[in-house]
Amino acid sequence: MSSIVAIVGRPNVGKSTFFNRLIQKRDAIVDSQSGVTRDRHYGYSFWNGKEFTVIDTGGFMLGGEDNFEKEINSQVMIAIEEADIVIFVVDVETGVSSMDYEISRLLHKSSKEVVLAVNKVDNSKRQLDSIEFHSLGFDKTFNFSAINGSGTGEVLDCLASLMPDESVIENDEIPGFAVVGRPNAGKSSFINALLGEERYVVKDLAGTTRDSIDTHFNRFGFDFKLIDTAGIRKKSKISDDVEFYSVVRSIRTIENSDVCLIIFDATRSFDSQVKNIFWLAARNNKGIVILVNKWDLVDKKTNTIKIIEQEIRKELEPFTDVPIVFISSITKQRIFKAIETAMTVYKNRSKKIVTRKFNDCMLPIIEKNPPPAYKGKYVKIKFCTQLPSSFPQFAFFCNLPQYIKDPYKRFIENKIREMYDFNGTPIRIFFRKK
Numbered sequence: 001m002s003s004i005v006a007i008v009g010r011p012n013v014g015k016s017t018f019f020n021r022l023i024q025k026r027d028a029i030v031d032s033q034s035g036v037t038r039d040r041h042y043g044y045s046f047w048n049g050k051e052f053t054v055i056d057t058g059g060f061m062l063g064g065e066d067n068f069e070k071e072i073n074s075q076v077m078i079a080i081e082e083a084d085i086v087i088f089v090v091d092v093e094t095g096v097s098s099m100d101y102e103i104s105r106l107l108h109k110s111s112k113e114v115v116l117a118v119n120k121v122d123n124s125k126r127q128l129d130s131i132e133f134h135s136l137g138f139d140k141t142f143n144f145s146a147i148n149g150s151g152t153g154e155v156l157d158c159l160a161s162l163m164p165d166e167s168v169i170e171n172d173e174i175p176g177f178a179v180v181g182r183p184n185a186g187k188s189s190f191i192n193a194l195l196g197e198e199r200y201v202v203k204d205l206a207g208t209t210r211d212s213i214d215t216h217f218n219r220f221g222f223d224f225k226l227i228d229t230a231g232i233r234k235k236s237k238i239s240d241d242v243e244f245y246s247v248v249r250s251i252r253t254i255e256n257s258d259v260c261l262i263i264f265d266a267t268r269s270f271d272s273q274v275k276n277i278f279w280l281a282a283r284n285n286k287g288i289v290i291l292v293n294k295w296d297l298v299d300k301k302t303n304t305i306k307i308i309e310q311e312i313r314k315e316l317e318p319f320t321d322v323p324i325v326f327i328s329s330i331t332k333q334r335i336f337k338a339i340e341t342a343m344t345v346y347k348n349r350s351k352k353i354v355t356r357k358f359n360d361c362m363l364p365i366i367e368k369n370p371p372p373a374y375k376g377k378y379v380k381i382k383f384c385t386q387l388p389s390s391f392p393q394f395a396f397f398c399n400l401p402q403y404i405k406d407p408y409k410r411f412i413e414n415k416i417r418e419m420y421d422f423n424g425t426p427i428r429i430f431f432r433k434k
Contacts, residue, residue: 003052003163005045006083008076008107010099011059013091014119017146019043019056022156044283048160053251055079060103080106085113085162087155090133092118092126092143104136113162116141117155122148174216175346176225177339178257180281182273185265186293189329191215191226194339222339224346227253254280258349259287259342259424266294266308266326270315282319282426285391287345289323289424291338296328318410321417323424345424351392353420355385358394365415366396374403382434393428401431 007015023043045054057076080086086107090100107114118130121143130143140158144151179187194217215226254260260281264274281288292308305326313320323341327334362384371379379400387393394416398404413427 003050003084004055004082005052005085005087005159006055006057006079007087007089008057008060008080008103009089010061010097010103013059013089014146015059015089016056018087018089018117018119018144018152019054021146021149021152022054047156050160050163052159052163053255055083061099077106080110080112083112085115085159086110087159088114088116088136088138089119089146090116090136092120092130092133095129096132096135100133100136104138108137114138114140115155115158115162118143119146121145122150174224175258175343176227176256177259177261177342177346178227178253178286179261179263180254180277181263182265182268182277185263186329187263190261190263190291190293190327190335190338193329193332193335194226217339222343224343227257251280254286255284257286259289259346261289261291261338261342263291263293264312266292266298266303270312275315278316285426285428287342287349287424288426289325289338289342289345292324292326293329295326295333296331319426321423341424348422349391349425351420351422353386358386359384361419362412362415366412369411371404371408374400377403379403381431387430391428392422392425393430395430395432397432397434399434401433404431 007019009015022045024045043054043056045052057079060073060076088103088107090096116133116136116138118133118141121127121130122145127143134141142151142155142158144155146152179191181187195215217224217226260277262274262277262281264270278288278290290312292312308326309324312324313322316322323345325334325338325341327338329335363381366381371381373379377400379398381396381398383397385395387395396412409429409431412429416422416427416429
């Protein structure tokens with residue numbers, strides 16, 4: 001399970017600049033005018049083997065002139081409540097303010113792990129000025145500069161030390177299937193159809209489901225957890241506090257599931273937001289099944305299964321080895337086939353290949369199709385094995401792993417998929433020094 005890290009502080013202390021540095025993108029708007037960040041942004045960061053979700057929040061303040069002050073403050077409180085670790089950013093240029101004390105009081109009451117990050121410390125004088133921030137009462141205090149990156153490594157080292165080590169999911173636990181997708185794609189209707197009862201509220205209004213809800217399904221020879229989630233929409237479309245809380249919960253549900261059933265509305269296009277959900281699941285190495293819902297509403301003369309499948313797979317390149325099932329939650333068309341497919345993908349994700357057999361299969365292929373020479377040097381792959389993990393990972397040992405390029409990695413992955421059934425499961429391949 002990956003951790004959630006919230007960045008909080010009063011306005012204009014450099015939270016968004018630090019957020020952009022952590023995710024290595026310029027997603028958050030940065031401006032010297034206070035109050036620019038009103039919505040929360042979320043992204044992903046990686047440090048010392050730990051991957052985590054980062055939430056950027058608006059500046060917390062009381063008694064200001066910003067008309068959005070109440071909404072921003074409530075969003076900050078939600079982010080703190082959902083986070084595992086809070087980075088409290090303060091500004092050494094302005095020193096400790098009354099608002100810093102107010103925020104520190106809230107954080108002490110929250111019982112969350114807090115890392116105090118004193119920003120804009122980029123010379124020896126400011127090093128001395130930063131001492132006054134110890135009065136806020138936090139043990140884990142670090143000086144850094146969000147603009148030039150100095151001291152950021154120490155902050156990240158502390159974050160990584162506070163995060164739990166990733167644990168391998170035991171196969172004897174019942175699998176967890178997360179039902180995810182855009183709002184109003186039919187997620188709750190699909191679960192109701194499976195259960196044969198109106199367990200969840202279903203309306204045409206998008207955003208009816210607010211939280212992630214588990215249901216134990218044990219019928220017809222199946223035994224798994226089925227998790228309904230709130231719809232994940234574009235960040236620019238997230239309008240209220242409860243909905244943002246729901247989106248964060250949905251992201252966490254994906255991270256903690258085994259297989260994601262991505263429900264796609266057949267009456268709409270397979271747009272960028274659906275692809276974002278797909279790649280979120282793939283990046284977290286989850287099994288994936290795409291369910292094309294509301295198939296009963298589609299004109300079959302102009303849109304055949306073959307045509308729709310080709311369009312979807314083209315959008316998913318290069319990861320196209322994913323099952324696609326056409327369903328209707330209303331008529332219950334193929335809903336049990338969807339579950340059968342999810343169980344197959346779960347088994348594929350848990351598949352273990354004997355090392356000797358894997359070498360007997362892959363080494364002749366590699367010998368016949370070796371990596372291209374690079375600067376007159378030849379890569380020789382001598383041994384390969386599947387790594388012990390909760391999803392398929394393979395290591396290939398060779399003399400010059402640094403010369404293996406992405407096209408050859410894709411070639412190896414395609415050959416593995418040809419020889420073994422990993423349909424619906426992302427594969428990770430590593431080349432290591434022998």
